[in-house]
Amino acid sequence: MKQFIDFIPLLLFFIVYKLDPRPVEIAGHGFEFGGIYSATAMLIASSVVVYGALFLRHGKLEKGQLLTLVACLVFGGLTLAFHSETFLKWKAPVVNWLFALAFAGSHFIGDRVLIKRIMGHALTLPDAIWTRLNLAWIGFFLVCGAANLFVAFTFQDFWVDFKVFGSLGMTVLFLVAQGVYLSRHLHDADPSTSKPKD
Structure with missing residues (x-):
């Protein structure tokens, strides 16, 4: 079961990526939802939520989970910062x-x-x-x-x-x-x- 927890953020990433990009406004801030960059943001956010919940439940993360989370934050963050999907690849x-x-x-x-x-x-x-x-x-x-x-x-x-x-x-x-x-x-x-x- 633990092996498949890692796929929850990936599935959410996939769903958002497949959406046709559309403008969305939340709290007065507009952004595009759908496509690679909002999917990357979803990947980062859902990873933080999933692994954060695991940390709260067990008091720690396994080394593999920690590596996956850090890689997601680093490569996803670089993708958003430089607006280049190469980092995520x-x-x-x-x-x-x-x-x-x-x-x-x-x-x-x-x-x-x-x-x-x-x-x-x-x-x-x-x-x-x-x-x-x-x-x-x-x-x-x-x-x-x-x-x-x-x-x-x-x-x-x-x-x-x-x-x-x-x-x-x-x-x-x-x-x-x-x-x-x-x-x-x-x-x-x-x-x-x-x-x-x-």
Whole structure:
């Protein structure tokens, strides 16, 4: 469920982006609603609300959520400040590659790979499986970042659709594949499946 909370601001971003730009006046201030820049403002505002609510509820944000929020504020803020969507196009690749770097760094820093730190409380697996799983997440984030970058600068008319639904689709497919992989290896750590000794 936590993985999909990140998509709430993206979905709101997508909805506003798809609206035909129209002038709107609130409290005597006029602005254009619809299109990339008001969608970016919606992305920033909804991210602050979503992650702010999570912070109030749990008293903290996970590092990944904090990274996502900071990236949204930085790249979204630059997009609005310079009136250039190029900055926003770099957000998804940079965030994905930073996640890949964090997962890769955990092979060399600390006593457990990052995926084991995240999921180890719920699953008991051999270290070799944790290592493979961590490598899979590194690969996923590298591919996801590269795909977002390629689409953003090659297929300009479809990059927002891909940013929302392409990323969501890749995440769902990867999580399903991870579930299938884990189901094949859970018995490796399940004492009830081991043969009794004579």
